[in-house]
Structures are given as structure tokens and as C-alpha cells.
Amino acid sequence: MTPPIAHRAGTLSRLTLCSASSLLLLGLGTPVAAEPLKVCFLYSNPIGESGWTYQHELARKELVAAMGDRISTKFVENIAEGPDAERVIRNFVQDGCRLIFTPSFGFMEPTLKVARTAPKITFMNGTGYKTAANVGTYNARWYEGRYLEGVIAGHMTRSNVVGYVGAFPIPEVLQGVNAFALGMRSANPKAQLRLIWVNSWHDPGRERDAANALIKLGADTMAYATSGVSIVTTGEEKKVYTLGYYSDMTKFGPGTNLTSITQNWGRFYIRVVNEVLAGQWKPENTMGGLHDGIVKLAPLNPAIPAPVRAQVETMGREIASGQRLIFVGPIVDQQGTTRVPAGQNISANDLANMNYLVQGVDGLMPRN
Incomplete structure (x- = not known):
């Protein structure tokens, strides 16, 4: 968790509407649903009953409810900021995660390190400030x-x-x-x-x-x-x-x-997932506040x-x-x-x- 960096153009409340159930036409046009987008979350603390990690877990559940079978999700909680974080993030990549959220400032460097070896995977680091071609950041005022x-x-x-x-x-x-x-x-x-x-x-x-x-x-x-x-x-x-x-x-x-x-991260997570599914995601610094309900x-x-x-x-x-x-x-x-x-x-x-x-x-x- 660290300082806000910049405002993102537009508001966080705007949700990109897109379909995540794209179809592949095989043979005589028989539709086959695309594999769900696997979205993974790394938490620095136990989920518990309140607090930073608890709120991100509520947002993950909101994301699941909104996206249905277009996605699958996975989370790992109570991981120290350092070598353990890098290990879990690498495991996410090997496990087929295509969008990885790491909401903690101490996860910034491990996220960037793994991202350099997985250019086709999208990473979002919460409260960090460094971006890359496949790494965005998000925080709030x-x-x-x-x-x-x-x-x-x-x-x-x-x-x-x-x-x-x-x-x-x-x-x-x-x-x-x-x-x-x-x-x-x-x-x-x-x-x-x-x-x-x-x-x-x-x-x-x-x-x-x-x-x-x-x-x-x-x-x-x-x-x-x-x-x-x-x-x-x-x-x-x-x-x-x-x-x-x-x-x-x-x-x-x-x-x-x-x-x-x-x-309150639910709508933001839904928006990011929709952008990834639509091929419209860009590595930006996103900043929320009272205006958009974050x-x-x-x-x-x-x-x-x-x-x-x-x-x-x-x-x-x-x-x-x-x-x-x-x-x-x-x-x-x-x-x-x-x-x-x-x-x-x-x-x-x-x-x-x-x-x-x-x-x-x-x-x-x-x-x-």
C-alpha cells in the first residue's frame, strides 16, 4: 500500500460491456465455448472478517457473481511480501492464470519480476507504482x-x-x-x-x-x-x-x-476482467476515490x-x-x-x- 500516482482517464464506475463467452466455429458451425479466463488473487494477510484483504475477497466474490462461467478464480492468502510472493505468483502462471491481481505494495517487485518471464499474462498490482507492458497498477485516494x-x-x-x-x-x-x-x-x-x-x-x-x-x-x-x-x-x-x-x-x-x-473494488475488478476478455486492456495507473465509490x-x-x-x-x-x-x-x-x-x-x-x-x-x- 503506497501513494496514489495518477488519475485514470474516465471514471472507475464505467464498465466495459463485452462478451466473455466468445465462440469458436468448428466443422459445420458447431459452437464451442472458449475456455474460461482464469483470474488469480494473491493476498498478503489472512482474509479474516474485516480489513484490506477481506475487502478484496468481497470484490472477488462480486466478480464471480457477475461473470459466471466466463471466468474461474483462485486465491492464496497470508503470503509474505518477498520470495514467498514470487513463488506463488510463478505457481499462478504455471497453473494457467491469465489475469493475476497482487493487491499489496510489497508484491510490486515480485510481480514485475515474474511478469518479465510471462509476457502473455496480464498482471495488476494494487498500490504499486511501476508498470510494464503487461503490468498495471491500481490504488485509491x-x-x-x-x-x-x-x-x-x-x-x-x-x-x-x-x-x-x-x-x-x-x-x-x-x-x-x-x-x-x-x-x-x-x-x-x-x-x-x-x-x-x-x-x-x-x-x-x-x-x-x-x-x-x-x-x-x-x-x-x-x-x-x-x-x-x-x-x-x-x-x-x-x-x-x-x-x-x-x-x-x-x-x-x-x-x-x-x-x-x-x-470497494468489485466494479473495478469486473471492468478489468471485461477489458482483458475484449483485448482492450492497457497497462495504466488507475486511481479511485469518493467520486467513483472505490x-x-x-x-x-x-x-x-x-x-x-x-x-x-x-x-x-x-x-x-x-x-x-x-x-x-x-x-x-x-x-x-x-x-x-x-x-x-x-x-x-x-x-x-x-x-x-x-x-x-x-x-x-x-x-x-
Whole structure:
């Protein structure tokens, strides 16, 4: 999972309509159905009941329901990012997979390595940024949802201390932290965001420890960039508000989870499969967001006051339409350096390579 790279022409909601049940005419015109397209998925974490991998698995099931016998699918879960990933991707190729999705930044290099040896196979790497003749990438502007969660946190905190559990200090995560802080401070300039890094996408123990540490530091509201449920369940136990990520986390914190940013890949996967079947696929960088429904907010908790709910819904529409931009200056980092001048929008390059924390964030950038 890493920074957004570029916008794809058109919208992700547009589905290419094509037939995957092409027929071969043999003898006196007897139709024989083409072999189903084998589509394979590599997951870095267990599927579980929520989170990054869970949402991609929901999308795979949506793809199967939509495409029927025109495709067959296969997935392998809980594979480490590295040599194991390369091994599984090579096995996919040998097993006849013709379209391979690898939705994790750490799968980017293994995907490219195998793709060079399998030029007739189509590969799609989720959250990576390197393409090739047979490799495309896809990601989303998660920071759009993060800004809205920050606005909610700013209104809901009473201690003016909001906690945030970071995964890895890569641009995608930093975009989220900074967008959250900007949204929070727009609603409540007195609020401070306290950040703890766990250096993992999924480590329930570390996530729980980080949540408890933030609560001891005074946080009465928490957000996070990891894939587990520990922060939400800890919040429910300690009566601390939480703002979820990847999946709707309501069932894990029915009383305290205020909303969640959800990722929704089903229509995108259907579109890519249709493009491959029609011979129209191209190796592009695809970027989704609120506009096309790749990024959504789960239903808002009734604990959020009606005026705040209305404000968030209006802001969401403005972001989706392009009326409201997230990283508009002046944006100043923790050291007081102006990163985006007043009245200017952040450049695509600076967004993609974000490596700082904005004012209002109490936490350090880890050093290598």
C-alpha cells in the first residue's frame, strides 16, 4: 500500500460491456465455448472478517457473481511480501492464470519480476507504482475519506487529544495522517493528533498496545492505518471513540465506532476482467476515490450530532465533485517549513512522495 500516482482517464464506475463467452466455429458451425479466463488473487494477510484483504475477497466474490462461467478464480492468502510472493505468483502462471491481481505494495517487485518471464499474462498490482507492458497498477485516494474522519474526530473529541496508529511511514500512510490532521484542525483548531507507529499492516498485539498507550496519553478518539480489529475492540471496551479503516467496523464497536473508510473494488475488478476478455486492456495507473465509490464512508454512528453529520455529507459531495481539495496551502510541516504555499494545491509529485508530518501531529517520522 503506497501513494496514489495518477488519475485514470474516465471514471472507475464505467464498465466495459463485452462478451466473455466468445465462440469458436468448428466443422459445420458447431459452437464451442472458449475456455474460461482464469483470474488469480494473491493476498498478503489472512482474509479474516474485516480489513484490506477481506475487502478484496468481497470484490472477488462480486466478480464471480457477475461473470459466471466466463471466468474461474483462485486465491492464496497470508503470503509474505518477498520470495514467498514470487513463488506463488510463478505457481499462478504455471497453473494457467491469465489475469493475476497482487493487491499489496510489497508484491510490486515480485510481480514485475515474474511478469518479465510471462509476457502473455496480464498482471495488476494494487498500490504499486511501476508498470510494464503487461503490468498495471491500481490504488485509491484514501486521504479523501481520512479528511472526513478527521472532521468528525475534531467535533467529537472532548479532551482535544486524538490518537492515531500508523502502519508504515510510506507516502500513502502519511497522506492519510496529514489529511486526517487537516480535517480535524479545520473543525477544532485546539485538537492535537498523537501518532504511534507499529511498523506492521496487521499485528493485533501491537495494535492493541498502541491503542492502550494512546488512551493513557489522553486520547478519547482514535484512528488507525492498520488492518486488524484490535483498536476498535479496545475502543469499545474503554468507551473511546474510533474511526475505522478498510471495512465497516460497526460490528466490532457498535457503541463507539463513529464510521469507517471502506474500500470497494468489485466494479473495478469486473471492468478489468471485461477489458482483458475484449483485448482492450492497457497497462495504466488507475486511481479511485469518493467520486467513483472505490472510497466510501460507512454509515455514521447516531452519536454524531445531526449538524456534524450534515457537514460531513456536504464535504463528501464537495470532495467527490472536485470542489473541495484536501492539500491546499498553506500547509506547514512540524518544523515550520511551508510545504504548500497559500492558495496553491499540492503537486502530483509532492503528493506521491510525501515524507513529512503537518503541524498538529504529535509524533515523529521513524528514522532508518
